[in-house]
Amino acid sequence: MSFFQHGIKSSSVSVSSAGTSGFLSQVRHATKRAAGSRTNKNDSAGRRLGPKAYEGHFVKPGQIIMRQRGTTLHPGENTDIGRDHTIFALEPGWVRFYYDPFHPLRKYVGVALTKDTRLPLPHFEPRMRRFGYEEILDADKAIQEEEHMSRKEWMQQSELQAAKAELEAHLSQKREEFGASISGKFDADLELATDRMMSIYQLVNNGQSIEEAQIQTTYNYVYDLKLAVQRGEVEEAASKSLKETYVELSRKIDETFSIDAQGSICGYISPEDKLKAQEATLSQLKSEYSGKILKLEDKRAILDLIQTPGVFGKEEQNKLKKQFLPSVLPLSVQGTVKENLDPKNPGKGITVVRVFDEKTKNVKVIGRTKDAFVPQ
Structure with missing residues (x-):
């Protein structure tokens, strides 16, 4: 019998005798050469980690100071850190490496705004900041800079002007109301008294209490007097007299009139x-x-x-x-809760809600009647 009749190649099969038993054993050999291993002998390029600016070096905003894996160095004053732990400068200045007394095991790198500044700065002292403004001496360029605005701001000028005009009209109306209310008792100092009431009104409208607004208004007037003396607009002796006059006028006004939370003038309440x-x-x-x-x-x-x-x-x-006046009454109000209802067919005027039951520690479905919702 030929081996080709059974679909077996003679080149891939070896036949040996099995002795007197008459059985044949077949051994298959690979017909394709195995691929050899290949070694990558060239390593990838280094990541160039390490400091890129050293102690005392001048850096610009965005300039990299340190490339690292992990926070070997922590970002300090006027620096920030990226997702790959790269530390870069936020302000122009000089690089300083230092330790923070509040974190003695961490080493920081920061940027000092002046060459003779050492970091860290005292903890409770004000931070040094760079505003980045320079005086524009050219009058035309100064006007151009003041009138410059973004496209979004320019497109909204009509709305801003309308809102400004509405606010001015409202304040003018309030001023007339206050002037008419106090004109009978403070005619000698009507303008000054009206100014005080307007200042108190604006502070109360911003959330301050009437007592806080009165104290703040008096402080602002006295502080403006000090600035006027420093500018040479008012003499020292005259400022003392004006201060005493205003304090006495404020006491009389505060003991006669007050302003409620709605911005209306009312009588004084002890x-x-x-x-x-x-x-x-x-x-x-x-x-x-x-x-x-x-x-x-x-x-x-x-x-x-x-x-x-x-x-x-x-x-x-x-x-x-x-x-x-809650938007929804609490569950304790009788007549506003309907239990054991069908969520798919709760009935007319019933709103299905899910609430947490404190007793069973489970969420249950109940119905709330229309009376549970306070009309707004």
């Missing part, structure tokens, strides 16, 4: 009377409007109580509104 009014208002709010379904007329009555002139400041009013 601290004792204000505390009593606050306690009475809180007691009325808790007794009449806590834990009940609120209607639109209830909301108006609560707002009137919270915004009683001269009783609560702006921040206090916001806290009371969150407490007594």
Whole structure:
């Protein structure tokens, strides 16, 4: 029998006799030469790690000071670190390597803004900063620099001018209101008194209490007097007289008028009377409007109580509104919760919500009626 009849190449098979048993053993050999191993003898190029600027070297913003793997050096004053731990300069200056007393095991590299500055600077002293401004002596270039604006700012000029005109009109209207309110008692110093009321109004509108606004307004006037004396616009003796006059006028105004959180002028309320009014208002709010379904007329009555002139400041009013006028009533209010409902068919006027049950420590599905949502 020929081996080619069974599809076996004679070149890849060796046949040997199995002795007297008559069996044949076949051994297959590889017909393709195995590939030899290849050694990469050339290493990759070095990453050029290490310092690129040394102690006392002058660097520019963005210039690399240190390339490293890991934070062998930490970024210090006027430097920053990249994703590959490269430290680079943020300001032009001179390189300084130093240790921080608050981190004695770390070595830092920073940039000193002057050649004779040593780092680290004392911890509680003001930081040295470079503003980068230079005086423009050319008048035409100075005007051009002042009038320069970005394209986005230029495109919004119409909106900005409209907002500015609206603000000026509002302040002018407020000034007329304040002037008319105090004209009967401070006619001799009506302009100065109106200026004080306007300053207090703006500070109260920004969130300060009436007491803080009064102190800040007095301080600003006295400080402006000091600057006027330094510039030679007012003499020292005249400034003392103006200061005494203003302090006395401020005392009279503050004991006669006040400004509430809504920016309206009202009568003066002593601290004792204000505390009593606050306690009475809180007691009325808790007794009449806590834990009940609120209607639109209830909301108006609560707002009137919270915004009683001269009783609560702006921040206090916001806290009371969150407490007594929430957007959704708490679950403890009876008649606003419907349990054991079908989420797919809750019913008319029912809003399905998921809440966390403190007793079972699980999230459960309940329904809230329309009365649970306070009208806004």
